[in-house]
Amino acid sequence: MSATDEYQRLTPSGMGALVPWTSGDTVGDLAARAKEAALASGCVLVRGLDLDEDAFKLLVRSLGDTVDHKFGEGQADLLKLDASRDKGKVVTGRGPLPLHTDGLLVGEQVDLIVLYAAEFSDAPGSGETYVSDQLTAWREMPEHLRRVLDAHEFEYLVKERGYFPTVPDDWYTIPTTRDYGRVKSLNLTTAFPRDVDQRSWEIRVKGMDPAGSDRFFAELDAFLRSERYAYTHRWQVGDLLIIDNQRTLHGRTAIGEGGTRVLFRGQLTLSEAALSR
Numbered sequence: 001m002s003a004t005d006e007y008q009r010l011t012p013s014g015m016g017a018l019v020p021w022t023s024g025d026t027v028g029d030l031a032a033r034a035k036e037a038a039l040a041s042g043c044v045l046v047r048g049l050d051l052d053e054d055a056f057k058l059l060v061r062s063l064g065d066t067v068d069h070k071f072g073e074g075q076a077d078l079l080k081l082d083a084s085r086d087k088g089k090v091v092t093g094r095g096p097l098p099l100h101t102d103g104l105l106v107g108e109q110v111d112l113i114v115l116y117a118a119e120f121s122d123a124p125g126s127g128e129t130y131v132s133d134q135l136t137a138w139r140e141m142p143e144h145l146r147r148v149l150d151a152h153e154f155e156y157l158v159k160e161r162g163y164f165p166t167v168p169d170d171w172y173t174i175p176t177t178r179d180y181g182r183v184k185s186l187n188l189t190t191a192f193p194r195d196v197d198q199r200s201w202e203i204r205v206k207g208m209d210p211a212g213s214d215r216f217f218a219e220l221d222a223f224l225r226s227e228r229y230a231y232t233h234r235w236q237v238g239d240l241l242i243i244d245n246q247r248t249l250h251g252r253t254a255i256g257e258g259g260t261r262v263l264f265r266g267q268l269t270l271s272e273a274a275l276s277r
Contacts, residue, residue, distance in 0.1 A: 010231040015133035016043040031062035042247040046240040060266030081263040090200035094255040100189035114266035120235040122259030160200040190221035
């Protein structure tokens with residue numbers, strides 16, 4: 001029996017684990033148990049923590065090595081996703097984010113994403129994080145969706161230059177799969193909804209007509225976010241979510257006009273040494 005079999009799973013596909021903690025646990029104890037469960041199940045939820053910025057950074061660094069940071073805001077051990085009202089902000093703003101994998105647009109390996117709710121108050125359905133079990137979904141994907149992934153390349157146009165300052169200025173191609181030696185997985189985003197004005201990036205299927213490309217990404221998104229594969233998390237202050245970025249895709253719903261949402265985010269790359277710890 002694996003170490004995660006004792007935990008409640010978060011999706012019908014078997015992704016995710018609800019990991020308890022006690023007040024006697026050290027940050028190191030929590031990090032070791034949560035990392036093991038995240039790598040085994042794809043996503044871990046821990047509730048009821050009380051972390052300030054320094055404690056969060058300590059937790060992040062206890063989990064592994066921080067990524068080589070290539071983003072325009074924050075650092076790898078702490079970025080505040082603060083629901084900014086600045087119209088130029090998307091990733092740290094208030095609109096929705098489609099399913100994506102961290103590090104995709106800048107070509108950076110990100111193994112674990114660590115999210116902690118420092119402040120949260122919003123209406124149901126707003127400001128929620130959703131996580132998709134992409135490995136199971138990929139195995140069970142309808143053939144017409146799989147065929148596009150196998151036969152076509154995807155092109156991206158980054159519009160939020162302040163957050164992604166190092167990427168090409170024009171459309172560029174990114175492989176649809178990746179394998180850093182631990183697991184082969186999908187390497188992509190889905191599209192922002194067409195009624196959303198503020199978009200961090202655009203995506204299209206290379207060589208496909210725009211209408212066909214739009215239909216593909218809408219259907220892919222609906223499949224990946226279906227009940228079997230996707231866990232949607234409504235935040236409470238003190239919640240910790242650790243996501244295996246190689247096994248899952250994630251996104252968020254828009255934050256309500258009166259909502260407050262401040263998440264601390266860390267990003268980690270797991271070397272062989274970090275995996276064995």
